[in-house]
Amino acid sequence: MAAATELTVGQVAMRSGVAVSALHFYEARGLIRSHRTAGNQRRYGRDVLRRVAIIKVAQEVGISLAEIGTALRSLPEGRTPTREDWNLLSTAWRDELDQKIAQLKKLRDGLTDCIGCGCMSIDKCPLRNKGDRLSTRGPGARRLLIER
Amino acid sequence: MAAATELTVGQVAMRSGVAVSALHFYEARGLIRSHRTAGNQRRYGRDVLRRVAIIKVAQEVGISLAEIGTALRSLPEGRTPTREDWNLLSTAWRDELDQKIAQLKKLRDGLTDCIGCGCMSIDKCPLRNKGDRLSTRGPGARRLLIER
DNA sequence: TTACAAGCTCAACTTAACTTGAGGTCAAGC
DNA sequence: GCTTGACCTCAAGTTAAGTTGAGCTTGTAA
Numbered sequence: 001m002a003a004a005t006e007l008t009v010g011q012v013a014m015r016s017g018v019a020v021s022a023l024h025f026y027e028a029r030g031l032i033r034s035h036r037t038a039g040n041q042r043r044y045g046r047d048v049l050r051r052v053a054i055i056k057v058a059q060e061v062g063i064s065l066a067e068i069g070t071a072l073r074s075l076p077e078g079r080t081p082t083r084e085d086w087n088l089l090s091t092a093w094r095d096e097l098d099q100k101i102a103q104l105k106k107l108r109d110g111l112t113d114c115i116g117c118g119c120m121s122i123d124k125c126p127l128r129n130k131g132d133r134l135s136t137r138g139p140g141a142r143r144l145l146i147e148r
Numbered sequence: 149m150a151a152a153t154e155l156t157v158g159q160v161a162m163r164s165g166v167a168v169s170a171l172h173f174y175e176a177r178g179l180i181r182s183h184r185t186a187g188n189q190r191r192y193g194r195d196v197l198r199r200v201a202i203i204k205v206a207q208e209v210g211i212s213l214a215e216i217g218t219a220l221r222s223l224p225e226g227r228t229p230t231r232e233d234w235n236l237l238s239t240a241w242r243d244e245l246d247q248k249i250a251q252l253k254k255l256r257d258g259l260t261d262c263i264g265c266g267c268m269s270i271d272k273c274p275l276r277n278k279g280d281r282l283s284t285r286g287p288g289a290r291r292l293l294i295e296r
Numbered sequence: 297t298t299a300c301a302a303g304c305t306c307a308a309c310t311t312a313a314c315t316t317g318a319g320g321t322c323a324a325g326c
Numbered sequence: 327g328c329t330t331g332a333c334c335t336c337a338a339g340t341t342a343a344g345t346t347g348a349g350c351t352t353g354t355a356a
Contacts, residue, residue: 009303024344025343040303061255097252105249107208107245156332156333173314187323188333188334189334190334212313
């Protein structure tokens with residue numbers, strides 16, 4: 001057994017709780033990186049664990065992998081994320097979360113107001129006409145809960 | 149021009165703001181209904197506008213079409229939704245919304261606590277280990293923001 | 297040295313919610 | 327009577343985030 005510093009995909013999967021296939025996928029998307037052994041197998045530095053942790057947290061916040069990738073790649077020199085970097089990212093993501101919460105609250109309040117009114121008029125219901133339209137932009141599936 | 153009571157798909161699309169193809173789609177999913185002219189074209193009663201309005205509001209709340217369909221079909225006798233029905237649905241959906249908001253708040257508070265700590269330890273970070281795991285259940289795409 | 301687990305690649309499948317396109321019909325004005 | 331726009335059906339495409347499987351290679355423990 002070599003120095004305990006290098007991890008195989010299986011080990012990373014185990015320790016991070018994400019599937020091997022997901023790690024392959026993240027790598028293809030440029031979210032994590034590995035080098036290869038002579039036999040073409042992936043080996044990861046320990047920093048990959050922190051990266052994966054960041055990815056998972058960001059996903060729970062509702063950030064897409066594409067955005068996460070952009071954020072990670074925008075770190076100066078593409079270096080391993082430090083405490084400082086994490087501060088920046090988590091602050092930004094917390095702000096996004098705050099916005100989403102605010103949006104949902106607005107919607108809930110509208111819904112609360114509307115209970116009992118039963119109007120649901122296409123033209124007059126405040127729920128339907130107020131606020132930025134989410135839909136109607138380009139093809140493909142819609143973002144399920146909220147657009148930015 | 150016949151009595152102004154019957155609407156064509158195009159008219160419903162216009163007045164409701166959803167695409168004709170989406171209306172076809174909703175009909176295939178059993179969310180709305182139509183009858184056909186001699187020439188096999190769809191004609192809708194005005195109640196379709198209220199139904200579509202309900203669908204759109206529910207979607208903004210983050211309810212899936214499948215759940216919306218179930219809710220609509222569970223209305224006694226499949227009748228046109230009344231004020232009463234709308235009350236029931238909107239109350240239930242508001243509660244769901246409340247839960248989602250609460251969940252996001254928990255996440256945000258965790259994120260806030262973690263800012264500055266920079267730990268991101270897979271094993272120790274409270275953000276990573278606390279709370280119900282969302283992922284890891286069955287194949288296919290994950291619900292983007294929140295599982296129920 | 298021989299199993300057998302763990303890796304590798306690449307293509308295809310999954311879900312949700314629609315959209316797009318092809319190929320053909322219906323209706324209404326000129 | 328013909329052209330034009332609105333309709334119709336059905337199949338296939340789109341996005342996100344992975345998973346699943348086939349077919350083949352590595353690595354390691356007995």
